[in-house]
Amino acid sequence: MTSTERPVIVDIRRLSKSYRRGNQLIPVLEDISLTIAESEFMALMGPSGSGKSTLLNLIAGLDRADSGTIRVGGIDISDLSETQLAAWRATHVGFIFQFYNLLPVLTAFENVELPLVLTDLSRRQRREHAHTVLRLVNLEDRLDHYPRQLSGGQQQRVAIARALVTDPTLLVADEPTGDLDRISAEDVLVLLERLSRDLGKTIIMVTHDPRAARRASTIKHLDKGVLANDVEAVVP
Amino acid sequence: MMWKLLFRNAFRHKLRALLTVFGVAVAVLAFGLLRTVVDAWYAGVSAAAANRLIIRNAISLTFFLPIAYMEKIRAVDGVKAISHMTWFGGVYIDRKNFFANFAVEGKPFLDLYPEFILPEDQKDAFGKDRRGCVVGRGLARRFGWKVGDSITLQGTIFRGDWPMTVRGIYSGRERTVDENQLFFHWDYLNERLKAAAQRRANQAGIFIIEIADPHAAAAVSGSIDAVFKNSLAETLTETERAFQMGFVSMSEAILMAIRLVSFLIIGIIMAVTANTMIMSVRERMHEFAVFKTLGYGAGRLGSLILGESAVICAAGGALGIAATFPALRILARYVSNVFPVLDITSTTLCYDVLTVAAVALTAAVFPIRRVVTVPIVEALGRAG
Numbered sequence: 001m002t003s004t005e006r007p008v009i010v011d012i013r014r015l016s017k018s019y020r021r022g023n024q025l026i027p028v029l030e031d032i033s034l035t036i037a038e039s040e041f042m043a044l045m046g047p048s049g050s051g052k053s054t055l056l057n058l059i060a061g062l063d064r065a066d067s068g069t070i071r072v073g074g075i076d077i078s079d080l081s082e083t084q085l086a087a088w089r090a091t092h093v094g095f096i097f098q099f100y101n102l103l104p105v106l107t108a109f110e111n112v113e114l115p116l117v118l119t120d121l122s123r124r125q126r127r128e129h130a131h132t133v134l135r136l137v138n139l140e141d142r143l144d145h146y147p148r149q150l151s152g153g154q155q156q157r158v159a160i161a162r163a164l165v166t167d168p169t170l171l172v173a174d175e176p177t178g179d180l181d182r183i184s185a186e187d188v189l190v191l192l193e194r195l196s197r198d199l200g201k202t203i204i205m206v207t208h209d210p211r212a213a214r215r216a217s218t219i220k221h222l223d224k225g226v227l228a229n230d231v232e233a234v235v236p
Numbered sequence: 237m238m239w240k241l242l243f244r245n246a247f248r249h250k251l252r253a254l255l256t257v258f259g260v261a262v263a264v265l266a267f268g269l270l271r272t273v274v275d276a277w278y279a280g281v282s283a284a285a286a287n288r289l290i291i292r293n294a295i296s297l298t299f300f301l302p303i304a305y306m307e308k309i310r311a312v313d314g315v316k317a318i319s320h321m322t323w324f325g326g327v328y329i330d331r332k333n334f335f336a337n338f339a340v341e342g343k344p345f346l347d348l349y350p351e352f353i354l355p356e357d358q359k360d361a362f363g364k365d366r367r368g369c370v371v372g373r374g375l376a377r378r379f380g381w382k383v384g385d386s387i388t389l390q391g392t393i394f395r396g397d398w399p400m401t402v403r404g405i406y407s408g409r410e411r412t413v414d415e416n417q418l419f420f421h422w423d424y425l426n427e428r429l430k431a432a433a434q435r436r437a438n439q440a441g442i443f444i445i446e447i448a449d450p451h452a453a454a455a456v457s458g459s460i461d462a463v464f465k466n467s468l469a470e471t472l473t474e475t476e477r478a479f480q481m482g483f484v485s486m487s488e489a490i491l492m493a494i495r496l497v498s499f500l501i502i503g504i505i506m507a508v509t510a511n512t513m514i515m516s517v518r519e520r521m522h523e524f525a526v527f528k529t530l531g532y533g534a535g536r537l538g539s540l541i542l543g544e545s546a547v548i549c550a551a552g553g554a555l556g557i558a559a560t561f562p563a564l565r566i567l568a569r570y571v572s573n574v575f576p577v578l579d580i581t582s583t584t585l586c587y588d589v590l591t592v593a594a595v596a597l598t599a600a601v602f603p604i605r606r607v608v609t610v611p612i613v614e615a616l617g618r619a620g
Contacts, residue, residue: 062613087533090532103523106241114237118536
């Protein structure tokens with residue numbers, strides 16, 4: 001099944017973004033147009049400073065574009081206020097960071113439960129959801145462990161569980177294997193692949209690693225803020 | 237979940253949090269002590285009765301009034317009862333054993349001050365013994381005096397040794413009543429003055445009158461002062477409260493300085509706590525960015541930071557308030573001769589709580605503003 005045959009989840013039109021450094025305006029993204037289909041696992045590659053993290057931030061609603069539109073699940077997120085955008089992120093986006101970004105004062109279970117505090121779920125329902133996703137990432141025996149008591153791979157799996165627990169429309173991952181050894185990285189990639197293939201999750205992953213990118217169903221390249229043509233499509 | 241997070245974050249850096257808690261505790265303790273000292277200064281004013289007026293020499297308190305004025309004052313409309321008292325200024329053994337002592341009229345004086353509670357038999361014994369005296373419970377405790385003990389005051393204004401016998405020990409009806417005074421018979425003083433310094437005899441320091449209607453105080457005062465207008469010793473009549481305020485206003489500059497210092501302490505602890513919160517939040521800016529990424533809005537983030545600040549300040553405040561009580565007991569041991577009443581009032585406790593709340597709020601304002609306004613990407617340190 002190709003991406004064109006599935007409903008479009010992310011629709012980006014003529015997106016531009018620049019940063020100001022002193023009096024100088026530095027363009028980061030120029031006239032980007034892109035669509036991502038439901039259940040697609042897209043790898044975004046490119047050299048440092050090519051604008052891939054900026055693009056990921058814009059899609060995830062962490063930053064604002066200078067021009068252009070981003071529609072995610074039919075919602076134009078460029079029109080949302082800060083409060084609406086925060087609420088949108090809480091329900092529609094799961095973010096996986098390179099350095100896990102777990103809260104050190106909370107256990108693995110509590111870290112996973114954290115996004116659910118913003119929902120209307122009861123405490124019991126929150127606990128059930130957190131248990132389910134921690135089981136999914138094979139960490140049901142590490143619920144009461146603090147991040148410092150877990151390996152890098154385990155911490156990243158907790159972070160994936162945290163990103164998944166609200167059942168978001170979109171999972172965005174910024175170099176999710178960048179801080180992991182080869183075996184742990186492989187575990188995380190297998191997990192992401194499973195989430196896309198078996199659970200139909202739409203995933204956008206920024207990576208430098210061509211081996212990680214090969215796990216994706218689509219690979220896009222960014223260079224100096226411009227999107228190159230599709231170079232490869234790997235169907236697992 | 238949020239409570240757990242709040243408490244764990246508040247004491248994440250234990251030493252820094254404990255030092256801040258200690259700082260707040262010391263500030264609250266100092267604030268409470270200073271305010272209590274200021275209150276103690278006003279204790280005489282607070283204890284003043286609305287139906288008592290004080291009549292003194294219009295020139296100055298150091299000038300006495302002729303005892304013959306008494307009957308003329310009694311005859312003024314509105315005067316219900318009258319007595320008098322004279323500052324004696326005696327010293328017991330050593331000058332550092334300072335306490336207030338007065339020559340009074342005996343029973344009429346005690347009748348005017350129902351707040352001095354004295355058993356009837358002791359009141360009778362005092363009335364019958366010209367060399368008898370009545371002492372406050374605090375004073376008796378301080379020097380170990382019991383009823384029947386013989387003591388000797390050394391006169392400073394009225395020279396010589398003044399032996400007397402303790403005939404009664406009074407206690408205060410309220411806690412604000414000064415229990416560190418000594419009263420003896422004016423007749424005893426006057427008889428010796430007649431013999432040794434005739435010119436100083438038959439005079440009293442002040443007259444105290446009880447009026448039937450407290451609302452008529454101004455009219456009665458005017459009438460009394462009018463009686464002695466253009467006499468050799470003109471009078472100044474004022475309410476007991478105004479009379480006591482006259483003493484307090486002499487130390488107004490000191491009181492102002494104490495008040496200023498107490499507010500400076502609060503200002504310093506506000507800055508210290510704000511600095512702690514700013515440092516704590518700046519170190520965790522990355523985590524707050526994660527919260528924002530997860531969808532946590534300004535309200536929740538603000539509550540988290542304010543909550544942390546409140547936990548630290550509340551712990552310090554509770555410790556400070558708890559320490560104020562024993563600290564006041566210790567302080568009272570050393571200054572009871574200057575401040576007979578040294579109790580923390582409910583108003584001061586309210587001020588303590590309000591101060592802690594103000595410190596918590598002020599300390600949280602800047603970090604909240606920073607966390608709410610910082611762009612997520614900047615806080616995460618991610619771009620490119």
